[in-house]
Amino acid sequence: MHGTYNLWLVAASLVVASLASFTALDISGRIAMLQQSRMRHVWLAGGAASMGIGIWSMHFIGVLAFELPIPLGYDFGITTGSLVIAIVVSYFALWVINGAKLTARRLIISSVAMGIGIAAMHYTGDAAMQMVPAIQYDPWLFAASILIAIGASGAALWIARTLADVTQDKVVEKRLIAAVVMGIAITGMHYTGNAAANFLPNSICGAANSVDGRWLATTVALFTLAILSITLVLSRYDARTSVLAGSVSRLNGQIVRMASFDTLTDLPNRRTMTERMERAIKNALAGGSRFAILFMDLDGFKTINDSLGHTVGDEVLKAFSKRLLQCVRGGDTVARLGGDEFVVMLENLNVPTDAEKMAERILEVMRQGLVASGHPLQVMPSIGIALFPQDGASVDELLKHADVAMYEAKRGGRSTYRFFEASMNEAAVRTLQIQQALHDALGSNFFYLLFQPKFRGKSGELAGAEALIRLNHPELGMLGPMEFIPIAERSGQIVQIGYWVVRETCKHISQWRTEGRPPVKVAVNLSPRQMTETDLVQNMIRIVREQGVSPDLIMFEITETVAMQDAPRTIEMIHAFQESGFEIAIDDFGTGYSSLAYLQRFRAKQLKIDRFFTNGLDENGQEGRAIVSAIIALAHSLDMDVVAEGVETGSQLDRLEDMMCDEMQGFLLAKPLSADAFGDLLVPKTVSA
Template identity: 80%
Template sequence: MHGTYNLWLVAASLVVATLASFTALDISARIATLAQSRSRQVWLAGGAASMGIGIWSMHFIGVLAFQLPIPLGYDLQITAGSLGIAVLVSFFALHVITGKRLTARRLVASSLLMGAGIAAMHYTGDAAMRMQPAITYDPVLYTASVVIAVVASGAALWIAHTLSAANLRNVMAKRVVSAVVMGIAICGMHYTGNAAAEFVPGSICGAANDVDAHWLATTVALFTFAILIITLVLSRFDARTALLAGSVSRLNGQIVRMATFDTLTDLPNRRTMNERIERAIRHAAQQRSGFAILFMDLDGFKTINDSLGHTIGDEVLKAFARRLQECVRGGDTVARLGGDEFVVMLENLNAPTDAEKMSERILDTMKQGLVVASHPLQVMPSIGIALYPQDGDSVEALLKHADVAMYEAKRGGRSTYRFFEASMNEAAVRTLQIQQALHEALSGGHFYLLFQPKFHGKSGELAGAEALIRLDHPQIGTLTPLEFIPIAERSGQIVQIGYWVVRETCRHLANWRAEGRPPVKVAINLSPRQMHEADLVENVMRIVREEGVPSDQIMFEITETVAMQDAPRTIEMIRAFQENGIEIAIDDFGTGYSSLAYLQRFRAKQLKIDRFFTNGLDENGQEGRAIVSAIIALAHSLDMDVVAEGVETGSQLNRLQDMACDEMQGFLLAVPLSAEAFSGMLEKRTVSA
């Protein structure tokens, strides 16, 4: 007895098989992302039910598509049994493909079991018709259907396991194509099994009166489509929800990390360090123990930033942070407070000498130097040490006192360490007062200039002057440069102060000219910070032009030590000033490097003998006179004028005149004068002329 096929149901079975395959692939990917939790088990059970119903539905629709010239029906219990087999097979398949590893041996064994399960489901579905006499099967086609089931199962397991990783490229398109291939393979197994079935002529269906085939076909198709689509929607929604939750969790983690760690060096930031110090204080109070705070910043870091750029500066900070972490012990905390400021907290100290040894270790390690972007650099810190509980019992006090000690280390020569002492507080308070005064000085008009006259050595006539800045603050009184210049240098305020001196000097020169005074050359000191300004020459010349002063009335003095810090840069800057008509003097000669090779290349206009050597004319006898005579002779051989500063005795004046010193200045000749008093000196010079 031969049967026919309902092509609409055949097409429906293919669609169901493809949709079931896609659902299986999607669910397997979802389950693979879940941890071993209750949620994973729920999805495994639900996915097995959905996938099992889909596979069973495809087979059953395929069975229903087969029509015989006799009434057909299906036994409800046997049909339900075939559905149970499909669900169990699906659970087994999902369990296999969502595992971490799918070895070849496990794949073969799983393919055999799953293929046997699918074949059992198919032939159990056939048995639900209860044909009399029973259905017989062609051995070749029967075997072929089982082989197809095993091969299709193996291919499905391998494809599903491979595509369970959500990070694959174009994963959705690959799942669609794979679902179509798997659907065709599943249908191929089913219809091969159908072809193997042989119905004896005159056979009757024993279940013809149980469940109507047409009603069953419609119900199964609609029910299956609904279940598969709902399962897919839930899977996609759950995946989106999990993705959103994961993104929120990661974002929250990033926000927390940004709030507690420094983004550049990945060290704890100021807030985190404060919390850890508070915790250390509580612990130390309970245990009656101590700890140390090492506060440090990098000497000359601004020079690196200005000369090599902020990108290199950032790399230097990161390299220093890594080197610092290598120095400390496992339980110590290293933090970056900001800029080039770092703090190390040493807990469980046995004695203050532990902090001293750690500071020495850090300094010795940093002396090895760093190589950043092919630049060999030696980045050294100055370290201030505060101990708990003797130097403070709060976060604020400990950090403040360690900071104070660090500045004392800088004043002590840099690249060293100092323990906090109570006497440092007075100096720190004074420093803070001066810092505040400097902030107010420019806008409040608290700065003013004095002019130290310079005289020709032979004739004793006025040769010029040196501009000297003073600070007269309404609260803290008059300050000398020795008191506020180092503080302004460290804070960077010296740059703007330096430009103010240039403008104020030019303003006085213009006023003297308007008063009919003869032209005079005024020397202005340049600070180390100003020397590192890339646009120093341009800014100075702009000020000179705005004030309408001839550039040859300005001379800049650079100390020998500063000039030699970056000799090529100094030469370049001197050339730029000379091209604009401004001469340069080398100040404090003999106290620094005294490099004759560079001194010749500088081609400066003047060489200023430091007051130490001038005093030596009286104190050191013949040896002192020999040194000054040699300096003057050296300068004259290089076509440079010599200026001796600090002339305070008649014997010094006489000896300098005998040595043909070109110019002199000092309290013996004239004290620093106000602008008005110096103008009067210029007037007398005009009258005498």
């Protein structure tokens, strides 16, 4: 007995198969996105039901497309059984796709199991017709249909697993194409199975009165389309919601991380370090243990920022943080508090020397140097160490005391470490008081200038003066420059103080000129911190112009040690000063490490002999005189004038005059004078008739 096919229903079965395949691909991608086990099981069950109904309905639409010259029907129980098989097979497929790694062996086994399940669904559906006599199947086509089912299952599993990643490009387009291919494979299996069925003459459908074929076709088609459409809509909506929720979650995570970690170095920031220190204090109190705080600051970091730029400075900070992480133990914390300040917390210390060993290790590693943006640099920290519980019982105390010890390390020569001591706290309080006094002094006129005269050698005529700053604070009293200048240098306040000195010097020069006194050259010291200012020369020019003073009346003194820290930059700055009309003197000569080649390139106007060598004229006999004589001869050979500082005895004065020293200053000749007193020295001598 031969049958015919309704081509519209054949086309409908292909559409349903493709739609079911696309739904399966979409659901597999949705399940792959889920993290919660409970939700994965919900979508596995729902997806299996939707996918199973789709495959099952494709089968029955295909069966209904086949027409025989006898009434046909389907047993409800057996039909329901075939649907259950389809759903179970679909669940198995989704479970395989979203399970462990899909190896070749796992793919083959899963394909065989799924293919046999689909074939079982198909032939169970045929059995629902309850044909009498029973349907006879062609063995070759029967075997071919099972092989096609296995092959289609393998292809479907591999494609679904490949397209489960929603982050790949054009994933929807790829799934549409794959769904059509999978739909063709599934319908191909079905119609191969139909071709294998032979209906004997005079066959009767035992279920003809059970379920009407036309009613079943309409119901199955509409029901399937509704189920698949709803499933797709839910999957799409849930996926978008999950993506949005994931984006919000990631954004929240980024915000939390930004609040907890330094954005440049990715180290814990001050807030996180504070929390970890609080936890370490509780643990130490509970367990009787102790820990150490290593507070460090990079020596000369501002010079790197000013000379090489902030980009290189940032690279230095990142490279330094990586080196720190290599030095510490696994349970230690490394944090960046801000700027070039870093903190290491060493927990569970056995003995205080463990902290000392860590500091030595950090210094040793940093001595190897680092490369930032192609620049080889040696960046060394000064380290202060505070121990819990003896150096503080709170986070603030520990950080403060470690900071105090760090500054003591800087005062001790930099690139070293110091343990906190109680005496340091007193010094730190004094330092803070002086810092505040310096801040107040600029706005409240607590600073004032003295002028130490300089005299020419043989003639004894007044040659000029050196401006010396003093501080008289209403609460702290008189502060000597040796006490407040180093603090101003470290805090950076020296820059504005230096500009104040030049401005005040210019005011006095203008005042002396207004009083009819002759012009005089005044020397002003430049500090190491001022030398790092990129706009130093321009600011000095602006100040003298505002005060109406000629630049040739100002001589800037640069110590030999500072001049040689960055000799090429010093040469550039000296030449810029000279081109603007200022004169330059090299101060404290003999205490540094000048290269004669650089000394020649400086082209300074004066060379000032340090008071150590001046004192040596009396104390060191012939050797002391030979050194001073050599310095004077060297300076004269380079067309530089020589000024001797600290002349305090008549014998020193006599020897310097004999050696042809150009100028001298010291207490023997004149002590530092007020502006008015020095102005009195500027009265021109009366020429007698």
